[in-house]
Amino acid sequence: MSERATTIFSGALGVFLFLLIWELIGQYQLVGITWPPFTVVMEYLFDPSRRLLFQRALSATLSSMFLGYAIGAFVGLGLGVITHLFPLLRAGGDRLAAVVNSIPAIALAPLFVVLLSRGAAPPALAATGSFFVFYVAGTSGLGSALQSQVDLARVQGAGRWRRFTNIDLPMAFPTIITGMKLAMPVALIGTILGEWFGAPRGIGILIVNAMQNFQIPLLWSCVVLAATISLSLFALLTIVERAAFRRYR
Numbered sequence: 001m002s003e004r005a006t007t008i009f010s011g012a013l014g015v016f017l018f019l020l021i022w023e024l025i026g027q028y029q030l031v032g033i034t035w036p037p038f039t040v041v042m043e044y045l046f047d048p049s050r051r052l053l054f055q056r057a058l059s060a061t062l063s064s065m066f067l068g069y070a071i072g073a074f075v076g077l078g079l080g081v082i083t084h085l086f087p088l089l090r091a092g093g094d095r096l097a098a099v100v101n102s103i104p105a106i107a108l109a110p111l112f113v114v115l116l117s118r119g120a121a122p123p124a125l126a127a128t129g130s131f132f133v134f135y136v137a138g139t140s141g142l143g144s145a146l147q148s149q150v151d152l153a154r155v156q157g158a159g160r161w162r163r164f165t166n167i168d169l170p171m172a173f174p175t176i177i178t179g180m181k182l183a184m185p186v187a188l189i190g191t192i193l194g195e196w197f198g199a200p201r202g203i204g205i206l207i208v209n210a211m212q213n214f215q216i217p218l219l220w221s222c223v224v225l226a227a228t229i230s231l232s233l234f235a236l237l238t239i240v241e242r243a244a245f246r247r248y249r
Helices: 003-027 038-045 048-085 087-102 105-115 121-142 147-155 160-195 203-212 216-248
Strands: none
Touching: 003 038, 038 048, 038 216, 048 087, 048 121, 048 160, 048 203, 048 216, 087 121, 105 121, 105 160, 121 160, 160 203, 160 216, 203 216
């Protein structure tokens, strides 16, 4: 069996055992009624009468997440490029990113609600969280070019912009895509947290309602839905990341 096949088999086996343990804990109520069986959660999640409810919530959450993700990527990578092209700004950019990342999202959410709106809080938190990941990925990737490559470009008369487009940027692609992968779950978490503060709809709203009304199957269905989205996007970007490493490294 090849290494890739072994990895796939091991992963599938691990998922199967996890779901089996989940089902047994729920069926025998080993931790109480708050842990439903996996089959009960799936039945609730795929109930046709609740399909529209989950579709609307999923659509709202994904819209906010991708908007915040795009804003975080634009600002984070943009600042990374600026500090790379103008090294004197690097220290200030690093401090700014560190300060933004050190502020708890739970503290920023009420400020975004007051300064912006309830509907703007989810994408704003998604952008804030993903910004730091993109900035670190951008600065690390742009600085990964070999010194010999830079020296050769200088000897050949290449200016700063030409070195950036021909050497720095291609060398940074794999690291940037890694940042894209790592920023995706961060953006999703920020979106759901922002929805807790009164967004019109979304998975976060369903989670809050489920907790307040002790709707255990609904709560677990939302958790499964959010985890599935995060893992699927993470896996997709992992494939892109491997292709980028094969191409540029």
